[in-house]
Amino acid sequence: MINERDKTIIKYLQGDLSLSSEPFRLLADQLGCTQDEVMEAVEELQDRGIMRRIGAILRHRRAGYVHNAMIMWVVPGERVDEAGEYMASFTEISHCYLRETPAGWPYNLYSMIHARTSQRLEEIVESIARELGIQEYKVVRTVKEFKKTSMKYY
Amino acid sequence: MNSIDSMDRKLLDILQKEFPLTTRPWAEISSIMGLDEQEITGRIEKLKQKGIIRRIGGVFDSRQLGFYSTLCAARVDEQDVERVAGLVNDYPGVTHNYLRDHEYNLWFTLTAPSEAEARQQLKELEKAAGITILSLPARKVYKIRVAFPMGDNAL
Numbered sequence: 001m002i003n004e005r006d007k008t009i010i011k012y013l014q015g016d017l018s019l020s021s022e023p024f025r026l027l028a029d030q031l032g033c034t035q036d037e038v039m040e041a042v043e044e045l046q047d048r049g050i051m052r053r054i055g056a057i058l059r060h061r062r063a064g065y066v067h068n069a070m071i072m073w074v075v076p077g078e079r080v081d082e083a084g085e086y087m088a089s090f091t092e093i094s095h096c097y098l099r100e101t102p103a104g105w106p107y108n109l110y111s112m113i114h115a116r117t118s119q120r121l122e123e124i125v126e127s128i129a130r131e132l133g134i135q136e137y138k139v140v141r142t143v144k145e146f147k148k149t150s151m152k153y154y
Numbered sequence: 155m156n157s158i159d160s161m162d163r164k165l166l167d168i169l170q171k172e173f174p175l176t177t178r179p180w181a182e183i184s185s186i187m188g189l190d191e192q193e194i195t196g197r198i199e200k201l202k203q204k205g206i207i208r209r210i211g212g213v214f215d216s217r218q219l220g221f222y223s224t225l226c227a228a229r230v231d232e233q234d235v236e237r238v239a240g241l242v243n244d245y246p247g248v249t250h251n252y253l254r255d256h257e258y259n260l261w262f263t264l265t266a267p268s269e270a271e272a273r274q275q276l277k278e279l280e281k282a283a284g285i286t287i288l289s290l291p292a293r294k295v296y297k298i299r300v301a302f303p304m305g306d307n308a309l
Contacts, residue, residue: 002219002220010212010214010219013211013212013214014211014212014214015209015211016209016210016211017179017209017210017211019180019195019198019199021178021180021181021191022177022178023179023180024177025177035177036177038177039175039176039177042175042212043175045212048218049215049218050214050215050218050219051212051213051214051215052213052214052215052298053173053212053213054173054175054211054212054213055169055170055171055172055173055210055213055301056166056169056170056173056207056209056210057207057208057209057210057211057213058166058170058206058207058208058302059205059206059207059208060302062204062205062206063166063206063302063304064304065302070254070261080294084294084296084297085296087296087297088296088297091303093297094297094298094299094302095297095298095299096295096296096297097225097292097293097294097295097296098292098293098294098295098296099225099290099291099292099293100289100290100291100292100293101290102288102289102290105288105290110225110290111297112299114302138256140254140255140256140261141254141255142252142253142254143252143253143254143255143259144252144253145251145252145253146239146240146242146243146251146252146253146262147239147242147243147248147249147250147251147262148208148249148250148251149249149250150208150209150211150213150249151214151216151221151247151249151265152246153214153216153219153221
């Protein structure tokens with residue numbers, strides 16, 4: 001369960017850490033504890049699986065990963081785990097999900113690919129399709145970004 | 155991108171993958187990289203100004219926090235896209251919103267404190283924007299990005 005102390009920490013860490021020499025000092029003040037205790041609490045949030053990681057979140061396009069696409073795949077139910085795990089093994093694939101399929105919508109597996117060249121992107125898609133024998137898939141490229149931010153939970 | 159050097163790349167890798175959980179993380183990174191702390195924070199500041207670093211902080215698992223999230227898609231007339239995208243952007247639970255080259259051209263993610271609340275917001279949005287929204291919540295996660303390798307030999 002998420003308690004008030006957790007919420008205070010999450011609220012602090014969902015923003016941008018200060019570049020002052022002790023960026024957790026303010027959080028320690030808010031919690032009324034020492035900075036070392038804050039570090040323990042942050043580590044605990046990570047151990048509980050509530051926080052995936054702490055660190056820099058990049059704008060991948062600006063960081064040179066300019067060829068990005070979402071691939072939607074149609075994979076038979078009994079093969080989704082094999083396919084999902086295979087796709088996940090590629091460094092260039094950042095996200096891979098099995099999603100619900102509303103009526104009339106065939107695609108069930110989704111992977112996000114980020115590559116530095118268009119050729120590399122196509123190579124990956126083709127090799128996955130070939131390796132897994134998937135006939136039906138669609139490469140969907142981003143045309144414009146309207147919003148990209150991090151969730152503010154509290 | 156063209157104006158970042160190999161020190162910046164190394165710094166970006168550390169900041170993404172090995173962020174030191176200590177009370178003085180910038181000092182710790184400076185000792186790992188052999189630069190002084192002010193140079194480290196100065197470089198980070200510049201990487202933010204260049205738009206390469208969006209933020210430095212925690213990445214949370216919305217499900218573990220009891221939140222519901224879903225990927226949504228809608229078919230929107232080209233001349234109406236900016237207006238609809240604006241309506242979508244107004245929801246604080248929408249964290250990503252893109253125009254994509256597919257018949258379903260507007261794609262966004264919605265996170266809400268519960269499934270009921272997410273459904274309610276989508277219903278509201280459908281009405282306000284005059285669109286039908288396809289909601290595609292995840293049933294299983296195979297991978298979630300950890301980091302984009304930046305080192306000189308990356309990918």
